[in-house]
Amino acid sequence: METSRRGRRGRRSRHPSLRTWGTLLVSAGLLISGCSTKSSTADASLASVSRSVPAELAPYYGQKLSWRACGAPGFECTSMKVPRDYAKPASGDVKLAVARKKATKKATKKSGRLGSLLVNPGGPGGSAIGYLQSYAGLGYPEEVRAHYDMVAVDPRGVARSEPVTCLDGKRMDAYTQTDVTPDDRRETADLSTAFKEFADGCEKQSAEILPHVSTVEAARDMDVLRAVLGDEKLSFVGASYGTFLGATYAELYPARVGRLVLDGAMDPSLPARRMNEDQTAGFETAFRSFAKDCVARGADCPLGDKLGDKSPDDAGKRLKAFLDELDRTPLNTGDSGGRQLGEALATTGVIAAMYDEAGWPQLRDALTSAMKNRDGSGLLALSDGYYERDSDGKYANLMFANAAVNCLDLPAAFSSPDDVEKAVPAFEKASPVFGEGLAWTSLNCTYWPVRATGVAHRIEAKGAAPIVVVGTTRDPATPYRWAKALASQLSSGHLLTYEGDGHTAFGRGSECVDSTINAYLLKGTVPKDGKRCS
Template identity: 70%
Template sequence: MDTRRLLHTFAIPLAAAGLLLSGCSGGSLSPDGPASDAAGAAGGPVPAAALEPYYGQKLKWRACGVPGFECATMKAPLDYAKPDGEAIKLAVARVKATGPGKRLGSLLLNPGGPGGSAIGYLQGYAGIGYPASVRAQYDLVAVDPRGVARSEPVECLTGPEMDAYTQVDQTPDDAAEAGALEKAFKDFAAGCQKRSGKVLPHVSTTEAARDMDVLRGVLGDEKLTYVGASYGTFLGATYAELFPERVGRLVLDGAMDPALPARELNRDQTAGFETAFKSFAADCIKRADCPLGQESVADATARLKDFFAKLDASPVPTGEERELGESLATTGVIAAMYDDGAWSQLRSALGAAQNGDGAALLAMADSYYERQTDGSYANLMFANAAVNCLDLPPAFTAPAEVRAGIADFEKASPVFGRGFAWAAMNCSQWPTPPTGKAHRIEAKGAAPIVVVGTTRDPATPYKWAQSLADQLSSGRLLTYDGDGHTAYGRGSDCIDTAINTYLLEGKAPEDGKRC
């Protein structure tokens, strides 16, 4: 299991990603103005003059892959503290507004992660699946953040090495197993340093937010309007903090709380998955095909824990060389918690695994990790660790700290707590020191920002949305009483209407609106 702060939509057709709505009228397209003096990644101001070549660049659009889509390459400073130095190349894609009606600007998408490909999300879902009224009036635009997918991706392990890594026991029973897990984290970090040492210190959320402002200027938009899902909410909030006067209409769906340090984030997320599992279990025990019995949620919880314990001792076959052990099985279950539409698939996979066939549950874990059919992996997990370990100091730095904290994690989740606590040690071996720290984001002076929270969201607990909306000086909380990760585009007419009205007409929902 490797679930540490992986905050993204589990399947392409789930949530709205990041939405950048920008006005097309003339305005501050360059770095001039108050925002240009915001601190760079290294803590110093970014000289406006040094950034002008980046804001003034012209993108060369070309047809790419999917009909109707265009791609381009944008340059940004590798290190914003040294804007006259080396540049990094970022992949950008768009699909133009279909009309009829007035074009309202550019719509930037980010599906979260960190490490999720915005371009993959645009081409795989949003470009055809977003509401027709929104697609008619906006150019849908995506940029893969630095270090992600097509934008000089962070690379760490080969396919076989990643296969081994995902099977390491993350609920160690003794000092030897704890040492093996610590070594796995160390080897993972060393692989990232070896293969991506140049980019590794420069993939922070702050730098990615600065890149979004360069893109805003390059696209000719006076202000940036954005919908970010999951981790994308932290990216959007960071942008608002850096450039409050350039905020257009921001939707932050499945919000993170930037004020929480890594240990609290991980513990809260542990509790979020417990809430989601209880919701799944309550539904499961009502069904004849429930592999966890038909008695009670408590009994279903006990049965799942017992199943994991059996797999820890004796993995089951999957029809290939990899067996299904506790770590991969837990990841498969976690994957289904992102979307209640996957619950029937989970029931079937758990039932099969209990009968000695782990193939279906392994496939769910592979989907979570973005393992390809040829045995290679997308760089999702590599970028995820690189960004997280740069943004915040580690949750735990040694096995002794984990052991001292396990009780809190197991209190948050009897099912997942132990594994989540050990997984939170991953940044302890990271070769690049963190450049960020937990802090409140107020973004004073920003236009109204809509923060969306789902009451039983596993990956971004509802209280995070409440906290972010409270922190933001112009935050408006929109609540979805439901299951799954994020809310926009997942079947609630109430949520979709409120967000579409905001995007198309500029009318933010009333603070505290519930659906």
């Protein structure tokens, strides 16, 4: 969801019945590096693709993949090459990491196997391979895994695919603690300096890849992968930002669209400022759901136990007052590096728990510890999980790739701190609790060293096969209105609505949602327009 701090895109929610896929990235990476030498090849040939792609791209489309067993039983890994710059393919390559878990149903002429199903968990910056190995390849419905090879590619600049790097652990620690609700010109200058230093770090350490991590380029990479896997059409499940990636693919290659599920959809027609403002309102909606649940629990709620229509408002005021207090007087956390819980980290911790209602008990406990016992460790743990910071103080690539992709895809939301200051009231109207901070964090792309190559626009993908767009009514990171907008823009879009809380809907406990998507993936059955699930 975030652009370097907290910004305009969506991350895949944490699955309530499993450890988060993010917590498994380190072990997954070690397993990939220990691959065996067993191999197989894709069926695509240079001769067959040369007739349908430009000659300079034919070697990429015709490459053969050498698969190696890796990770848990059944998983295989490989790498493939794509042009760094599609406008100048001869200027160099990017090496992308790919993983798969082959269909469990044996291949026969009558087996009903459906080819490959590519998955992407969002971000931008989320590792698709980590998601595949820790959840999708094991936790997707059995019948889907029986008929599809489950496939993931870490997009360019992400995780194992020439990752963007910006700051070391200590500098990231300082960055994540920067005050994002400046009270005066000095604090405003400090925040601008932090964004500049982050951008400068990215340019210094990742200058070669930084201009070439756009969503358009990642979508073009997906088409190369489709070809080398031997699939005539692309079947894809994208969550959160992955919906923008999937919609972009459909726009570029409508005739090659197979079965696309876009879950927790983004609206590609929105400029950055409007997107950030909408998302701010989304987090307010999610917080009010949490607050209503919290106050109904009586004395167990650290935000108050009053019942009635105004209780979420009261809870929001109590939380805002607490965050303002942390701005003045941070709490001890017991962190070995001496980090304290200030307003910035506390707000990130609260936002992290908004992605999934399964995180609400942890948030209640963390707020109780902080507000009543003056112990900030619980909220710090939530914040660290959000930033993918491990116990050794090292950060995953997520936040670096997130900023790099977002700042390339759309022009900056604001051109200066003065612009932000004028916009704060509108953001505060969208969310009295989070508005001010989310307005200021929208400043980060202002200082980006690479000019944006994308612009906000409608995506229609005329000629594409039916595409299922999924929206959750109280989604914090990708508001429901975005799903309605994308479904209406796509010439073949069909909206499936989940009436509930949390970010995304597939695989989160709704039998109605899961059975509808399974029928589409397995049989091509498109849900009726206006179908709603709970």
